[in-house]
Amino acid sequence: MNAQAGVLVIGGTGTTGSRVAALLREQAATVRIGTRTPADGNAAHVRFDWSEPATHGPAVAGVDRIYLVAPISVAEPAPLVEPFLAAAFRAGVRRVVLLSSSATPEDAPGVGVLPRMVRAMAPEWAVLRPSWFMQNFIGEHPVADGIRVQGEIVTATGAGRVAFVDAADIAAVAVRALLDAVPHNTDHVITGPEALSYADAAAVITEATGRPVRHRPVSTAEMTDRFVAAGIPVEFAAMLAGLDEDIRHGAENRVTSTVPNITGRPARSFAEFMAAHRDAFTA
Numbered sequence: 141m142n143a144q145a146g147v148l149v150i151g152g153t154g155t156t157g158s159r160v161a162a163l164l165r166e167q168a169a170t171v172r173i174g175t176r177t178p179a180d181g182n183a184a185h186v187r188f189d190w191s192e193p194a195t196h197g198p199a200v201a202g203v204d205r206i207y208l209v210a211p212i213s214v215a216e217p218a219p220l221v222e223p224f225l226a227a228a229f230r231a232g233v234r235r236v237v238l239l240s241s242s243a244t245p246e247d248a249p250g251v252g253v254l255p256r257m258v259r260a261m262a263p264e265w266a267v268l269r270p271s272w273f274m275q276n277f278i279g280e281h282p283v284a285d286g287i288r289v290q291g292e293i294v295t296a297t298g299a300g301r302v303a304f305v306d307a308a309d310i311a312a313v314a315v316r317a318l319l320d321a322v323p324h325n326t327d328h329v330i331t332g333p334e335a336l337s338y339a340d341a342a343a344v345i346t347e348a349t350g351r352p353v354r355h356r357p358v359s360t361a362e363m364t365d366r367f368v369a370a371g372i373p374v375e376f377a378a379m380l381a382g383l384d385e386d387i388r389h390g391a392e393n394r395v396t397s398t399v400p401n402i403t404g405r406p407a408r409s410f411a412e413f414m415a416a417h418r419d420a421f422t423a
Contacts, residue, residue: 146202147318148233150174150188151209155275156239159311160207160318167319174199190220200228205235205264205318210254215375218253225261235264237317239310242269242329242392243383250379255327264323270310270330271303271392274413277345278420282370287345288421293338293355296363296384301393303331304341306408309399316402329396333407341410348414349421360385 147164151157152173161184164171174188188199190211200206206228210217225236238258244251255267276283286292310330317324336344339355346353358366360381367377386392399407 146170146172147205147207148172148174148186148188148199148203149207150199152185152207153177154209155273155307156310156314157207157209159308160314163311163315164318167315169319170203172199172203190214190217190224193223196224196227197231200231200233202232204233206233206237207314207318208236208238208258210239210251213373213376215250215379217251218257221254222257222261225257229261229263234262235318235323236262237266237268237314239314240267240269240327242271242331243386244269264325266314266317266324267327268310268314268317268330269327271305271332273310274304274306274332274408274410277304277341277414278417284420287353291351291353293342293353294358294363294366295338295355296358296360296381296388297338298357298388299337299339300387300390301335301337301340302387303333303335303392303395304410304413305330305332305399306413309403309407312403312405313398328398328402329394330398331394331396331407333395333409335393335395336410344411345414345421348411349418351421 147169149157149161149171152161153175161171161173171184173185175185176187176189178185178187186199187195189195211220214220236258238254240255258265258267277287278284283293286294313328313330342353342355363381363384364377367380368374
């Protein structure tokens with residue numbers, strides 16, 4: 141493969157997709173952004189909606205690799221993704237880089253089916269399994285809202301630890317998986333350089349911003365209710381709260397060397413990220 145081939149970036153205006161697209165352009169790749177709301181006059185944008193198969197063909201025409209972000213908030217995405225991939229491969233796509241999650245067990249149903257599907261269907265592939273995003277602490281996210289408004293982070297994680305990762309590091313790994321001449325054909329667990337509890341994270345934010353932030357642990361049931369109150373469907377809310385419970389039991393307490401191994405540079409630390417984004421915590 142060469143860097144001149146075309147790449148469809150699904151979710152190309154999102155947290156990882158926008159960064160993937162920018163890095164691909166720096167590498168002289170031809171980038172097509174698949175989005176439900178393409179910008180007027182932007183030739184790189186193409187309308188793409190998982191629930192509208194008529195948008196799929198034009199999105200993959202002329203590209204040979206895809207950065208794939210699954211349908212958001214869909215508990216069972218396989219019925220949408222499988223026919224899309226089958227059509228994409230018939231149209232000439234060869235390589236798929238799937239954004240999955242380190243929190244998705246190998247044998248999980250629902251979203252856990254997608255890595256197995258990509259491995260089975262794609263001639264060339266990589267599955268990205270990032271830890272929890274540092275970006276969840278800034279911008280439009282319930283964790284960030286709680287910090288700005290109440291000065292607290294509410295989770296059901298207890299003292300469980302997470303090696304939070306910068307989305308820019310995820311994107312850097314994704315671009316190598318998309319453009320390297322030799323396909324990776326493997327899963328990449330992507331983490332930051334250290335595992336922190338949410339209480340640790342609150343202390344780092346306090347140090348970086350000068351405003352007190354604390355972690356308030358709650359039960360899994362209460363966390364589910366909080367997600368539902370925020371407008372998240374009950375089934376998906378229960379799944380999210382269950383991920384917190386998994387963290388409490390140690391599921392995310394690990395650090396990998398994927399970022400330096402693939403990109404040749406260190407992963408960004410949580411303290412570095414927060415120091416660079418301290419202004420995001422202004423109420």
